[in-house]
Amino acid sequence: MSTMDCNAFWNQLEQWMEGERSSDARAHLRGCPNCRSALTDLDAIRQSASSMGDADVAPPDRIWISLRAQLEEEGLIHADRHGWADTVKGWFEEIFAVVPRPALAGAYLVALIAVGLALAAPSYRRSDGAQIPTRPLTAQLNTDEEHAISFVTDSDPAVAASLRKNLAIVDNYIALCEKSVQEEPENEIARDYLYGAYLQKADLLAQMTERGETR
């Protein structure tokens, strides 16, 4: 028979939950459905809370990009070439991720990569050993680019200006990446950046062409 009432049990509830359980408290609990109900609730809350921790997720990339930008702004870190490229690459990926146009972008991409390789080396060597001059390909790409630009020239001036501005940014980014690849041809990260830059430009050219065609 317990000498403990509900108030006394509740005075010990914190200790009970921490595992310190007196015989009096146990006896009270056996005879008190209300206190048993409260304990069942507290146990259920504890168990449910522990399963909430399973939902931990990694922060998205944009946090690191934004963090880097702010740290650079405050002078706490200084931009390095790859870091800057990473930031811009991430930015472009976000801008263009919402506009899929695989076929057109794919065609531009093939040409862009070919030109990029041409810049890193004077010509391609085919599997049969034949040298393929790449200058005509560069010329073709320039023509395609002019073609894409002409599509948007007569469209909404604000849109055209925005696309041109983006194109200039991508071109600068490509130039930076190409310089890195030329300096360190075996650097895989530099090549990845360059590939990403081509991807952005291919997508942008496709976007410009599509806008022109749907006018």
Place this chain on the structure above:
Amino acid sequence: MVGNTAEAEDLTQEAFLQLFRKISTFRGESAFSTWLHRLAVNVVLMKLRKKSGKETSLEQVTEPDEESGSPRRDFGAPDLKLSGSLDRVNIQRAVDQLPPGYKAVFVLHDVQGYEHNEIAEIMGCSIGNSKSQLHKARMRLRELLHEIVREKAREDRRAAESASSGED
């Protein structure tokens, strides 16, 4: 701890900014992980306190019972149990309503699995204080969850009544 993804992302960024700003103040007196965790928890607490419009200490952000300083005693009834109603949404709704100090200790202990001695170090309080805050947090959560369950029951009843009156 904030129950909102966008806010959690902002706070993550702020915590890392603080890390860069304050790294020179780390003197190695505690484990680096503890120091970093304390910094992150402080960032979150600052935000929570700002949201609740209070500039107060950890002790003051809790809600002691007006008379005794202990949690309100709602012995409840054996017929109203929470165990079947504790889904993630309900728990998160209730946790969101906790005072910042309660919330921090509850999340660190019951969600993230820290021990009281670790929480005491992270939050700069005593072990006893951590235990007491956790107990009060759970008790307050129980009250809040009972309110949520009762409200849900009322809504269900109203919906059933309006459905049956629509059939007549």
